[in-house]
Amino acid sequence: MLERKTYLTKNLKNAKKNKNDEYYTKINDIEKELKYYKKYFENKIIYCNCDNPKESNFFKYFALNFKHLKLKKLITTHYNGGKNSYKLEIVEDINNDGKIDLNDAIKTPLQGDGDFRSEECIEILKSVDIVVTNPPFSLFREYIAQLDKYQKEFLIIGNINTISYNESFKLIKENKMWLGYNSVRHFIRPDGSSYETARTFWYTNLDIKKRHENIVLNKLYSKKDYPKYDNYDAINVNKVTEIPRNYKGFIGVPITFLEKYNPNQFEIIGKMSTTKTDDYNFGYPFLNGKKIYARIVIKTKKIESNKRN
């Protein structure tokens, strides 16, 4: 009896979880971000691996811009929850109407349900150049670990919590993943209604110009303005623009720092974001006995020598 109850609770949780994964990215959010990556797409095979072609604006975007982006191939697979799924591929103008679009898609059945972790989807993954999608948030850790394992280039959407997951933070710290240009807030539900989430970011390992622009800093360090944490040897900064430009030690900054992070200007040391600590996580920051918001711990790479510290 108890077993059955546990089973049902688990099922309900899963259903809830999966339902929460069901929201689609708006075409204008895709256009707004993808315009910065055009040069990367030329002659490349693009894979959208969490994308029902009937719903996905990622698939539509790439299909409709196939020629403009000079793609080599576009592949999409989608998850069909335990039932058989299929793959769509666009390679050329198969109907000879002078353009390449959704009508040139070739449909092939998959053996399984299109789970991105399935053997057949991993085989496709291995054969492609760049993965572009908004994956299920509930499986983000596994998703990013898989991309890392197969050393794929990617441009994907993930929510703000992603930053504190060990799997993704490690990549951010090691400069194997960074934030794109925009954040996204509104998605589309299967019934067409709008769905608002916490801030959601683009994560990528494709190099972008923004990543090489310095944050302009005007503040100078003083002991009074920049107290140290009770539990870690770093000063606290509440706003990215208030990072003192002449401080040599460790600095705790809000997570939004990552939107402006330039690896030539700063080094990421770790984070202060959970109770559990490890090599990269130093525990929640405390200031005068009070727990404050999560922080990224950074260090300035080059201090201007003529400034006081």
Ligand SMILES: C[S@@+](CC[C@H](N)C(=O)[O-])C[C@H]1O[C@@H](n2cnc3c(N)ncnc32)[C@H](O)[C@@H]1O
């Ligand atoms: C946040 S939605 C985004 C859908 C689409 N990529 C878009 O941006 O509009 C995530 C999608 O991943 C799908 N999904 C859930 N589990 C999956 C899995 N194991 N493998 C592949 N896709 C999965 C869901 O069905 C859902 O449609």
